[in-house]
Amino acid sequence: MSNNIIIGKIIKAQGIKGELKVKPLTDDVLRYNKLKTVIIGGANYLVRRSRTDGGFAYLSLGGIDERNKAELLVGEDVCVDRENAVKLPSDTYFIADVIGCEVLTDTGRLVGKVSYVYQNGAADVYEVKCENKSIVMFPFITALNAKVDVLQKKIIVNEQEFDRVAVYED
Template identity: 35%
Template sequence: MEKILIGKIVNAVGLKGEVKVYCYTDRKERFEELERIWVEEEPREIQNVRYHGNVAILKLRGIEDRNASEAQKNKGVYIEETDLAELPEGTYYIRDLIGMKILDEKGQPLGTLNNVLQNSAQDLYEIRLEEGRKILLPVVREFVLDVDPEQKTIRVRLPEGLLEL
């Protein structure tokens, strides 16, 4: 069973054992759909979910007081692979894209998708070129032509001059 990291416990909340979870997913409301999560290697039933800004506040079975919730600080929050939500056609989980071969618009190999950065106006593909250096490519229709999960390839059109930088 593969577990997927979806967040991190960043603090204790109150006196009754609640924990504050910083979510790595784009839908923090996802916790309402789950019956349990894993805190590192420990399965925990979700008893209650509420939100404060962009974090989820969870009450988990077995964490009953402030001391117990403080002991969870900085631990990863995981779900099982079977709990992943089904995505609409044409969208992919980042974990499934990492490692795909990057091809130019003619089908010639350029490199490998090393990472997807999500801290800007649009996502950026971090591509490790075959020669070893890295480039960043905005994930927009103009540059990303085709994603083929079965062939594990992404066909792209690079902006003019990008390889010369």
């Protein structure tokens, strides 16, 4: 497992003093208000100030004190070190830990490996790259009766329900 957890993506520079507008990739945007440091592009930054508004987080970072410097970070992931990440309840996982997991059905059929997770509201949608390089997507819903083991990098789903909800790319 990676030591860094992605918690957001920088979408733009905000204002002239180097503030960053961040799209949160966490279920609680208010967590940003507790950040002390973040990792962006492999570099550590001290969080001087953070605020939230309209579902977005705004960060002022040490060393990023003007718009031009902030614009260089647009498109980068905002990460925290795993030891500083929030503690998750059981049966809840960081997206970073799900990426790369093998998806198998309960009959043993290998579907492929999780390559991306879309957060779309009602249910996360998992994108899986199959061995033949095709893509299959499925909503991660309760009916799949999924068993997730991020340490073993395996997700086992009910085959019948998976076949009902999965969408294969041509």
